[in-house]
Amino acid sequence: DDQVLGTRQMQIALRRLRKFARQGAAEELDVDGTIRETAKQGILDVQLVPERRNRIKVLMLFDVGGSMDAYIAECEKLFSAAKSEFKTLEYFYFHNCLYDHVWKDNHRRSSTRMNTWDLFHTYGRDYRVIVVGDASMAPYELKSAGGSVEYMNEESGEVWLRRLRQHFDKTAWLNPEMEGYWHYTQTISWIKEIFENHMFPMTLKGLEDMTRYLSR
Structure with a gap:
């Protein structure tokens, strides 16, 4: 259950998060x-139905840079698996903690920013949100205004995480850090509390538990 996962294993685990409906032509x-x-007509009578489509909509928010550099390969596998499993998948990046903007292209982060309020207005409550990050940072980065290491944020990361939780019906935090080390980092415990214990390790069991929760 705690083995390092490959893309195929991630696909199988994420497959739990699917609700099919027949839609379209x-x-x-x-x-x-x-x-x-x-049989009724006595001649061939071909019947057609709309294609079964996965109607679950997923929004993924990836922490990038800093301590997350150690988990780039795992996050790439996760994204590849999610992209193959979900027809409606949106993603954005942030650094360390969610603040007042996210971005789409990490190489052009200053020109592809989206205000976090716009993120909430664009994506409805029915999106299943998966935040991917090690939740490891200095306490002030989570708790204080101006705590971002990149710019002067007017409101704390904790405020924005709580807004995220309030806006979307189902949110989960997926942590690539080994679960046995979580208690050594104060901010992991705090963020786990904000997410009402819906923080899961990036293991086979962790992914299965996360998708089981998100699919309810």
Whole structure:
């Protein structure tokens, strides 16, 4: 359960977070319906149904830079797995803690910023949110206005994390740091509390527990 995961294992674990519905034009062969109607008519009567689509919408927020550099490979695998499993997948980046903006392209972070309020207005409550980060930072980065190491944020990261939790119906924090070390870092405990214990390790069991929670 605590092994390092490959992309395929992540795909299988994330597959729990799927709710299918038939939507759109009738383009997929309905085998049972075709057999039934053909038997009734006495001639071939092809029946079509809309394609089954996964209607779960996922928003992923990735912590990048600093201590997260050690987990780049794992995060790349996770994103690849999520992209293959979810038809509606949106993603953004932040550094250490969520503040008043996120960005789409880490190489052009200053020109691809989105205000976090705009993020809330753009993506509805029904999006399942997965925050990916080690939750490891100086206490002031989470608790204090002006705590960001990059600029002078007017409100603390804790305020923004609580807003995130209030806006979306289901949010979870996925932590690549080994769970056995979590109690050594104060901010991990604080963020876990903010997320009402919905922080999960990036292991097979952690992913399964996370998707089980998000799919309820």
